[in-house]
Amino acid sequence: MADIAERNEENMNVELICVGTELLLGSIVNTNAAYLAEKCAGLGLSCYFQTVVGDNEERLSQVLKTAMGRSDIVILSGGLGPTEDDLTKETAAKVCGRELKLHEPSRQAIEAFFAERGMTPTDNNWKQAVLPEGALVLVNHNGTAPGVILETESAKLILLPGPPGELQPMFEESVVPYLAALTSQVICSQTVKVCGIGESKAETMVKDLIDGQTNPTIATYAKTGEVHIRVTANAGDRKTAMKLIKPMVKELKNRFGNNIYTTEEDTTLEKAVADLALANGLTITCAESCTGGMLSARLVNVPGISEVYKTGVVTYANKAKRRLLGVKKSTLQKYGAVSEKTAEEMAKGAAVMFKADVAVAVTGIAGPEGGTADKPVGLVYIACHVKGKTTVREYRFSGNRYKIRESAVSAALALMRECILVYYSKVTFGKGE
Amino acid sequence: MADIAERNEENMNVELICVGTELLLGSIVNTNAAYLAEKCAGLGLSCYFQTVVGDNEERLSQVLKTAMGRSDIVILSGGLGPTEDDLTKETAAKVCGRELKLHEPSRQAIEAFFAERGMTPTDNNWKQAVLPEGALVLVNHNGTAPGVILETESAKLILLPGPPGELQPMFEESVVPYLAALTSQVICSQTVKVCGIGESKAETMVKDLIDGQTNPTIATYAKTGEVHIRVTANAGDRKTAMKLIKPMVKELKNRFGNNIYTTEEDTTLEKAVADLALANGLTITCAESCTGGMLSARLVNVPGISEVYKTGVVTYANKAKRRLLGVKKSTLQKYGAVSEKTAEEMAKGAAVMFKADVAVAVTGIAGPEGGTADKPVGLVYIACHVKGKTTVREYRFSGNRYKIRESAVSAALALMRECILVYYSKVTFGKGE
Secondary structure, three states: OOHHHHOOOOOEEEEEEEEOOOOOOOOOHHHHHHHHHHHHHHOOOOEEEEEEOOOHHHHHHHHHHHHHHHOEEEEEEOOOOOOOOOOOOHHHHHOOOOOEEEOOOHHHHHHHHHHHHHOOOOHHHHHHEEOOOEEEEOOOOOOOOOOEEEEEOOOEEEEEOOOHHHHHHHHHHHHHHHHHHHOOEEEEEEEEEEEOOOOHHHHHHHHHHOOOOOOOOOEEEEEEEEEEEEEEEEEEOOOHHHOOOOOOHHHHHHHHHHHHOOOOOOOOHHHHHHHHHHHHHOOHHHHHEOOOOOOHHHHHHHOHHHHOOOEEEEEEHHHHHHHHHHOOOHHHHHOOOOHHHHHHHHHHHHHHOOOOOOOEEEOOOOOOOOOOOOOOEEEEEEEEOOOOOEEEEEOOOOOOOHHHHHHHHHHHHHHHHHHHHHHOOOOOOOOOO | OOOOHOOOOOOOOOOOOOOOOHHOOOOOOHHHHHHHHHHHHOOOOOEEEEEEEEOOHHHHHHHHHHHHOOOEEEEEEEOOOOOOOOOOHHHHHHHOOOEEEOHHHHHHHHHHHHHOOOOOOOOHHHHHHHEEEEOOOEOOOOOOOEEEEEEOOOOOOEOOOOOHHHHHHHHHHHHHHHHHHOOOEEEEEEEEEOOOOOHHHHHHHHHHHHHHOOOEEEEEEEEEOEEEEEEEEEEEEHHHHHHHHHHHHHHHHHHHHHEEEHHHHHOOOHHHHHHHHOOOOEEEEEEEEOOOOHHHHHHHOOOOHOOOOOEEEEOOHHHHOOOOOOOOHHHHHHHHOOOHHHHHHHHHHHHOOOOOOOOEEEEOOOOOOOOOOOOOOOEEEEEEEEEEEEEEHHHHHOOHHHHHHHHHHHHHHHHHHHHHHHOOOOOOOOOOO
């Protein structure tokens, strides 16, 4: 992937510093960095560096000075707590040469926060109302640590509380408007989400567009069983940026056709399948062997799925495949549990037994044991039964047990989507499928 | 939490540099940093800085030089791919003043990797066999990018591929032994894994031990529905370190009793449940509503689960609860689908229908819609039926739809474990349960 430097030469830079020993110890994953980075990218800010450092004045001060020397905006998260260990605010104030003073509105907010909950603040809670002179104060509706913006000659510092439940609402409410006012350029992007096409093939299909890109730019992101293609443009206003994006998205639609399942940011593959079933008034059932419930669990991720998904089974044992799905004993004996024929009978059986319009079945060898020369680990059959017709596909996935099962789930969702489109919406699939 | 500096003054420092534009854009969460940080902490290495930087020679080189100036070991991940954008290896070689040369064994490994998969390497794949002179080469069994160790006077550089499926096995196989050999002090740790006790309660139960800690040290890590307590000691040799750990683990066993499900690093809660069922010759079935297959999927994570787990159902709709599990219509009408009584009948029904020794049922309100004042989002009932007895518990989880379902799955595993222990192994549970 091309580095973002070349793309956004003229934009403001932002740099992230996440403060916390839990991050340095690997006890928690740094979701704040991902959240802040994605939001900043969406605002058209270029981010070239992210740093994690502990609650240590010397090291934090060192990192902060470096960041202020090379970036226009520095966002710090964490270390605003009430204990002595928390020293982000104190260190930032020292680096910027500001005094700390009691901020009366923040003191009152802390008082109110505890009163509402019928609790009494401890002595150290008042520390959170002591803020650097001349700071812009960001109200925290979900905790006791106010956010702080310090504007200096070299950079703007934005200090946010560490808990995501406090950081995210504060960012949306107070930081987004602040940052938006700083930039004259607007950056917009749209993501074209593709399923049923491998990453390398998808990359080949857009290589000429990527090679020739200026504004908008294109980047591909491989997800398990999916490829996301993000088109990004910058302009003086949103309308102009979207005008630049539109023809590129159209070109991608020409190339990827029905393998595009959405161009909406918030739509997942399982949601696309659920929406498609809902639009056609269809119910879905799943009969899973090696995926063991993962496919159903993905569908049930979608809020309001109950209109579409009523019943599913995990038939891990052969006996279960026979009893619950009516797979023939002779089929299992002749072809084995991991076979085209078994997948077919599982899907057909599920459709009949659970009276569903769409039935999908997955059977495969997830490993690490159980593979043979003929049927290696990673071999998976997925069948989808709709309108009396069963489509069965063979897949060969790689990776560990979990990865193979995850890949099978994505492939099953893609196959379901394809079969519903082909049989209900009379859509044809191109060579990309 | 206290900064780690004070704890490990004499240990070697390690610093992490994760390379990737996807990280800077927030498209992916930096799980590599968490993985590497946790592993390094386990090896007794102190980590004071983590940096994320893009695929850009100038900035990567700047970050790398800073890291080499302040840390003994620098681990880089990402940017070892076959494309022109990938330049971690090239930049590291330049910073260290090393030439790049074709490494014949790596070339052969790439050839074999493609041959095994019946694929043809593209021209740029050979780039991955071009390595810095004098490097230690780490074999990649799961991809085409070999890892590289470069020893310089100021620091040791360890370059690893970015995909976690390649990075993690390479770290375990090659980097752990390398790092272990570097330190004269041996650091050993043992993790005591607890389920069925909340994080804050577990912390209170070990607070005196944490306050008084020197060697061994204790740290608690909250996972969904579990708490892991890691006891770490350092000494001149492994035997002495383990001797220091032993009495502390014994003390934790006294305090947490049967809520400890394992002290083995690789044992997950689902594996503990599977092992317990296997040891007692029991079969397990799951009847899931709000979790929608997640519980079965967790159990099916365990390789070789087929001895224990044969059948499961996802009965999302009321009709499915009635048809597949025999839940009474009157029960659903009188108490609702999310009730103690429904959970009980689901578990009993599953045990009978699928002839399992242990049947667990989950029904709840995962949200975001569907909550009422009486039955708010997060309310979940879990029932476990064993030996003709059904235990039902009420839970109130918080978080989003996914988090609530994930918490329910962990609670169901903990309850299954408890019921098997109580009814089959005649074990009693203390006040901690």
